[in-house]
Amino acid sequence: MPAANKDTDGGWRSFVWNSERKEFLGRTGCSWFKIFAFYVVFYGCLAGIFIGTIQAMLLTLSNYKPTYQDRVAPPGLSHTPQSDKGEIQFSMNDPNTYKGIVKAMDNLLAKYNPDNQEDITKYEDCGGETAGDYKERGALDGEGGMRRACRFQRDWLGSCSGGDYGFNEGKPCIIVKLNRIVYFRPKPPQNNETLPAEAQLNFQNNVLPMYCTNKREEDKNKISNIKYYGFNGGFPLQYYPYYGKLLHPNYLQPLVAVKFNNVTYDEDLRIECKVFGANIDYSEKDRYQGRFEFKLHVKSS
């Protein structure tokens, strides 16, 4: 038994290092070197092809222009406060129930403070509160350098521009934005007849009007006296097109604030807001495309 043991042991050992033939794990140093050199070259080429392909693809992309944009238009509507379940619920007499909302609104509007828009190399006036035509700033390339942004003043949102945004009086505000799409020109409705009857009052030139109403028939008389702020409740054309993050870093999206001045308390109300325009679409699948809905519940106690 000890002899056999010694034999197998010796076989293993001589496989690892065969001193007679100077082989390590069955190969000579020269052979190992060739294998090593082969793999260095092989993986080197693979890495080269990989990097080369990516570089070639990056060369075809522009820093300024999205290459594939067909899937993002038409734009979505987003609103603040936003909650995961699409529900805005608070108690008008308990500030703790809406202080998070007020903070979110303050954060959103901080960029719209006048002192943030003083630098004339970054901002310019585009007709103040009067809606105008598209503000063209040249082609979408690096030639023109950084583009200036149109000012949008926070106080254009009237009683939705600060404080408790109406939450303390049971007349909550929401603030709505049309999502940014690079170089997109939203088109206003052709005429007021394409709008629902009530929304026709919001119709004006050079503006995409927005309109909120009850989603369910049974809430019809529970929501009234809705007021719109910021270009009379619409998105004015002079804020478009947007030139993208690199060329338009200080861009301010136009805002619309909606104040619900007379809602029935202590009930779930379903509200839908929609923006209207010739190239605005709505989708069954995307609940935020051109519209959104939410549940409002104001507790009176």
Ligand SMILES: *[C@@H]1O[C@H](CO)[C@@H](O)[C@H](O)[C@H]1NC(C)=O
């Ligand atoms: C709709 O437009 C027509 C013609 O432009 C105008 O006569 C009418 O008063 C408008 N209606 C509303 C509700 O603004």
Ligand SMILES: *[C@@H]1O[C@H](CO)[C@@H](O)[C@H](O)[C@H]1NC(C)=O
């Ligand atoms: C608020 O709405 C109710 C109906 O829900 C109505 O009776 C009341 O007059 C409205 N108040 C104001 C100030 O509009």
